[in-house]
Amino acid sequence: MSRTLIELLGDELPAEALVTDPDVTASYAHDMASFCDAGTPAVVVLPRTVEQVQHVMRTATALRVPVVPQGARTGLSGGANATDGCVVLSLVKMDRILEINPVDRIAVVEPGVINATLSRAVNEKGLYYPPDPSSWEMCTIGGNIGTASGGLCCVKYGVTAEYVLGLDVVLADGRLLSTGRRTAKGVAGYDLTRLFVGSEGSLGVVVRATLALKPQPPQQLVLAAEFASAAAACDAVCKIMEGGHVPSLLELMDRTTVKAVNDMAHMGLPETTEALLLAAFDTPDPAQDLAAVGALCEAAGATQVVPAEDAAESELLLQARRLSLTALEAVKGTTMIDDVCVPRSRLGELLEGVERIADKYALTIGVCAHAGDGNTHPTVCFDAQDADEGRRARESFDEIMALGLELGGTITGEHGVGVLKKEWLARELGPVGVDVQRAVKATFDPLGLLNPGKLF
Amino acid sequence: MSRTLIELLGDELPAEALVTDPDVTASYAHDMASFCDAGTPAVVVLPRTVEQVQHVMRTATALRVPVVPQGARTGLSGGANATDGCVVLSLVKMDRILEINPVDRIAVVEPGVINATLSRAVNEKGLYYPPDPSSWEMCTIGGNIGTASGGLCCVKYGVTAEYVLGLDVVLADGRLLSTGRRTAKGVAGYDLTRLFVGSEGSLGVVVRATLALKPQPPQQLVLAAEFASAAAACDAVCKIMEGGHVPSLLELMDRTTVKAVNDMAHMGLPETTEALLLAAFDTPDPAQDLAAVGALCEAAGATQVVPAEDAAESELLLQARRLSLTALEAVKGTTMIDDVCVPRSRLGELLEGVERIADKYALTIGVCAHAGDGNTHPTVCFDAQDADEGRRARESFDEIMALGLELGGTITGEHGVGVLKKEWLARELGPVGVDVQRAVKATFDPLGLLNPGKLF
Structure with missing residues (x-):
């Protein structure tokens, strides 16, 4: 008899990282968007290591089970909503700030770090991490990367995308990809870092990020x-x-x-x-x-x-x-x-x-x-x-x-597409744009397991 | 008897846009890099319109002829070097500045605009286009986009990549793709704009760019x-x-x-x-x-x-x-x-x-x-x-x-990989990185016609 999803996940995940109680898993079903359907997850996984995330993706690929990566679920377009029978992959326990370097002006963090926690930690060293979505006291850096979040600072400092120098990403099949750099500049190969930023967890699971910092400006x-x-x-x-x-x-x-x-x-x-x-x-x-x-x-x-x-x-x-x-x-x-x-x-x-x-x-x-x-x-x-x-x-x-x-604008400046604006994305991108975007999705996730039903 | 490459190109290109004199085409064979082999082009095409570029790519795809996009050939890694029998697609005649908008702080340009020409034009309106590679009096914006060029300004203002908001790109099969936006922010779908920036003409041919501008700073x-x-x-x-x-x-x-x-x-x-x-x-x-x-x-x-x-x-x-x-x-x-x-x-x-x-x-x-x-x-x-x-x-x-x-660095901060650093790119990216980058290349250019032999 073949072993179940939960059993296979349990091979390399401790019991406390696997949540199957339906009352609890239901609380992971959706983010803060209105009018967005959400399914019932089969299980919520709360990994603490990159290897555990790789195990989740390998297992999901082997069993053809969809995976919905999640941060703090403060999103406003249903991008983190569960689909029926999915693995909810919550990154909130991977919440360590691994490094803050004032000479190189970078921080290296896990995806579950809260935006405000990072902001305060770098402030203490005279540095500034600008992206400040209004949910900054709750939302995670991983979630911010998923939607390329903005905030009040953007008119001067730009959005999250402009602060992501490099990423470690677990791919759909469980392989670990490192993109980008720790350096101020770098043009070695295609810019895959930016491809993942704003991809709403549909191309891979961000497990580590190298972020650019600014010096702390004077009080505004x-x-x-x-x-x-x-x-x-x-x-x-x-x-x-x-x-x-x-x-x-x-x-x-x-x-x-x-x-x-x-x-x-x-x-x-x-x-x-x-x-x-x-x-x-x-x-x-x-x-x-x-x-x-x-x-x-x-x-x-x-x-x-x-x-x-x-x-x-x-x-x-x-x-x-x-x-x-x-x-x-x-x-x-x-x-x-x-x-x-x-x-x-x-x-x-x-x-x-x-x-x-x-x-x-x-x-x-x-x-x-x-x-x-x-x-x-x-x-x-x-x-x-x-x-x-x-x-x-x-x-x-x-x-x-x-x-x-x-008026020559876009349907989303900083909240993302999720499920809320799917039909509208096609309208904005046009047929060639949609074709190319779908082809990119298929390249990274040929089985369509990563956050299915979002964006397209 | 089947018609030749030159004949087919001539169907939608005027005679003066097609250069076949071997003495002249030879002068388009390579950029300014040392130690980089260059082949002999079959023809140099100098289009003036997007439609002409589309015709070139459709023809090349139909005949399975490689295409090497070129700007001013001031590159330092052989990224614009010809391959034997290729179409050299020189964008230097598409050199119009289409718009400079001081309220939206953007410029819309064709790829053949010289960096210095754009810089001076925006200066006249109180604006600033920071990227300043040392070849700025000669190099084109299209070439700058191809290699994500830097310059002296980067320590404060970053590289070309940070100024590209949106692109029109002719794909390998001749389709026209629009990426990005005219707006200050936008997260509708994957960031394909940044994927093309620094791709050295290997994913598509940039035929128009919307660039972000800064206000002119005080004299340094x-x-x-x-x-x-x-x-x-x-x-x-x-x-x-x-x-x-x-x-x-x-x-x-x-x-x-x-x-x-x-x-x-x-x-x-x-x-x-x-x-x-x-x-x-x-x-x-x-x-x-x-x-x-x-x-x-x-x-x-x-x-x-x-x-x-x-x-x-x-x-x-x-x-x-x-x-x-x-x-x-x-x-x-x-x-x-x-x-x-x-x-x-x-x-x-x-x-x-x-x-x-x-x-x-x-x-x-x-x-x-x-x-x-x-x-x-x-x-x-x-x-x-x-x-x-x-x-x-x-x-x-x-x-x-x-x-x-x-030392935790990269083989190229701003000059690109071209042919000069191909073996080194693999070393920097590692096997998973190379696999994924090759897969991206195959998605955009399944026949491998765009700037072959570069990067990988």
Whole structure:
């Protein structure tokens, strides 16, 4: 009689690394996305070593069982959702920081390290790991690599992809591949590192990463500017970027978001505010940069410009932005967070379009945006108990993606495709793009076992 | 009777785009690398449109004829060398800058645009395209993309790869693939853009690129520091980087290079100099940064520190560095320029090792280095007429790569693999790496027609 999946996994994994209790495994079934189906895992595996991950992949390949790699499941597109009968491969126990080197400005980490843990550890050595998705206190570096996560820092510092120098990856058949380098530069062969970054666990399982670090910049200083129209705020964004400024943060909240935050946290933001822009600089003389940017905001029609004078005031101004998603969730109980990114010169058109779409579907849609990147998070608020409202929410969500593509943008700036945006990926890539991407997938995972049903 | 390659190409290419005169085609046979074999092309094609490139690839696929894409042939590893009977596909006539957008901070260009032409064009709009290989007045953006070229700017601004947002690529079978985006961020599907960057024309033919731009920084100010030993100069590099400084340039010339430059240009550099370090800052207050870095150099044992006071003085200090390769070429008539990159903390060991290797082979080997990146160009000087010296040059060249790998480095920081370092690529990647890279190559180019014999 052939041995079972669990028995074979147990050959090289300790009992505590194998979770089969259905009540527990069910809690690993999905990430934080709405509207994404999730299956029932056969088993959750929590390896602690590279060899154990290799054993999982060899076993899965031998038995043709799908494997869903997972970090902290804070994703917003269902990219970590289980499929029926799969092995959930949770990397959260591989959570060691193996090295921090201030001369080479690199860190070597296992995939389960929490983003905030790494950020704090490198700070202690005068270094800076910029990527800061809003889930940074919970999400893992492995998960960040899987979706090439962004955050507030990107307008100056870019996304996770720009900080991944090299990877150790367990391939579908269990072989261990090392990509990239520890050096500042290197062009030996194809850039497979970047191929894995953002591949949502569909090409291999990242078990180690060499990350680039920056020196810790000066404390940033924040400015808030209120506008009587979203268009004026977007115009200010264009003026700031065209003016050659390099803010460390450039965020926008629309009227709906400002109101939601006010309603929840009573922050006393003026009810007349149609858009709030937050800009920050971590330069040697941030006050001077804020003065220049403040003047550009006024030229674009800002009704009020409030520069912070110190770190505490800056943090206070950022609170409104940090509370945005929670506040929008409170509006109707459930949200769908979109992630459309457009060229920043088209930001105004996107915001105008979202307002039109909200009217059309009679929905509340709040937009907060990494405005400097043109990366918006139109957030559809709806009552999950109301089937018709749910349907309208999904339709408006899709219409926003269509608008993003029309404006020369992308359906996802930093959240990934997962299952949520599968059909839309094909639309963005076009037939040749899809063919080539599928061919790449087949090269790395000919049996289609790694995170099946995601992306394509 | 079947029609010939030239006839079929002529179906959709004007006569002036097809060069068959053997005297002329011979001039397209190789790039600027030493010790790299080159074959005889059947024809050189100079297309002006994407459709013409597609026609070339369809024809080549139909007839199973190899295609070697070329830019300005300034490469240093034979990556653009012809193979016998190939179509040389020169992209130099596709040289239009299609767009420069200061709000979105992007440029859209054809592959034949000269690096310096683009740099000047964006400067006029207050923008900056950082990649600056030393051939920047001649080399093309397409060629830069092919090898992911670097330059002096990389210690602060990174290599070409970091500026390529999206590509249009003609695939081996003639299909047109669009990758990437115009937006600041985007994670829709696998990062195929980066897969093409540095692929040396072996996966597809880049026919259009969307490039990221930076705002034009302030004029940089340069400091020169002389050291009584290479070890002390490398120690200064480590102290500067560990100290959190972000120089816009951090270059090192060893004793041999300093002497060669002195001999050629009579610059009056002290004959006692064992190593010269050049640091620059393009910050708002570069003099202050230079003072801090100057102090670190002195702490590391610099015998003299000379900060420039203005742009003209800065340019003068940089002259020595710019003349390095020409000066080293003058030593014996021929050079082989290596491109080993090590973690910057191992730079001192590399320089020490190169000196040992020069002694062992009784050769002159000068090192100039992008020290801040750990990217060295040990340059073997030899007499090409002297067979034994040529053999020793090649052996020492290889031994330097072995040393680089031992120190945790890579065989190529920015020049690429081409034919020069094929055997060494396998050594760096290891068997799993080579297998996977070959599989990727086969996915994009199943018939092996694109730049055959390069990389692998």
